[in-house]
Amino acid sequence: MARMHTRRRGSSGSDKPVADEPPEWSDVDAEAVEERVVELAEQGHDPSVIGMKLRDEGVKGTPVPDVKLATGKKLTEILEENDATGDLPEDLRSLMERAIGLREHMDENPQDHQNKRALQNTESKIRRLADYYRGDELDADFTYSYDVAVELLEE
Known part of the structure; x- marks a missing residue:
């Protein structure tokens, strides 16, 4: 499958070995x-x-x-x-943290066009993920913005 924001093809990853039971050396309860x-x-x-x-x-x-x-x-x-899940899915949270960091960098360095593009790509991934999670793990009326992301991650 091709990468989302580059012209290159994706690199193949390793597959997890097929196992039906834990290894003999692992005897945890x-x-x-x-x-x-x-x-x-x-x-x-x-x-x-x-x-x-x-x-x-x-x-x-x-x-x-x-x-x-x-x-x-x-x-x-x-x-x-055990009701120990976070309020946001992990992948969405990490993308929001990255977008906030890029936005702060852009405020300090407005001529950094490469990071401007990276911020646009990251925010488009966030919007796509928000569409996927909307209704189930996010509110039905959730829309992404920088201010919303800062507010959610401060909690």
Whole structure:
């Protein structure tokens, strides 16, 4: 699939190995993994950061290679069951943070045309994602603007 804002084609990524059960060396308790996921979410970590922390630090010193294999549920399902999800989806939040940073940079450097283009591309991605999430995870009347993004991310 081609990249959205360049003329280049996308690079192929690696596929996750197919596995039905956790590896033999990983003997973690499903309840302990769920408790650690909720604990990390309450500390303010995003789902992708939680997955990396479980992979690197683990639960009680034992790494968790895959949350779904260890618990039978996806990480986001665990967060939804325990009402530990954020107010914005993670991908939309990270794009808004990037757009705010680019906008602040543009205020200081108005002649930086390359970053002006990057800001336009980022804001178009945000609008497309907002259309996707509108009604389910966002209000039905949500529209993106710089002021709305700053207000949402301050909370």
